[in-house]
Amino acid sequence: SQQGEEDPQALSIQEGENATMNCSYKTSINNLQWYRQNSGRGLVHLILIRSNEREKHSGRLRVTLDTSKKSSSLLITASRAADTASYFCATDGKSAGGTSYGKLTFGQGTILTVHP
């Protein structure tokens, strides 16, 4: 089954506004990561939040994690046209023994468009 389902699939906002993207997953995780992909490029790691963390900040990014609801959100504050990209959440699944499977499972992504 699909891990890391993002919502919404597409988001269109004006420069200066905040953008919020959500991610839901199905199984236990060690950590959850957010990546960004500009058109025609590879994915770039943005931020990682561990399963025992609830919130994390990096510059204009704020990530929250609710393991009881198996969900995460990514907030980009004061958006810029250069933030236009696809954003993916990815989960590092946890085995029954508590160890990592060693791989990430990516969602389908949210396409963010920031208009100047």
Add this chain to the structure above:
Amino acid sequence: DAGVIQSPRHEVTEMGQEVTLRCKPISGHNSLFWYRQTMMRGLELLIYFNNNVPIDDSGMPEDRFSAKMPNASFSTLKIQPSEPRDSAVYFCASSLRGGQGRISSYEQYFGPGTRLTVT
């Protein structure tokens, strides 16, 4: 650091031909991942290696796909014979995972991708 290097960047081939995609991971990384991205199916993990050993190849579509990692600095993904439905962007990514006193880093570093078109 040059980052993850993939070649070629673009490949156009005819159905039935063999295609070989190449990847050089970031020096010092011990895990390597091959992904395929299409509009219909999104980003799919095909196979990943840890310390040059294939760990999980459950995402490899069928026997036409094979991957090797002969050493820590090189990996190939081969499709033989290729089919039009193999058309996609193929990404290689590397990461450093735990052990032996090294700082563990779970984030993956992606290459620029190879855009494959099979006609």
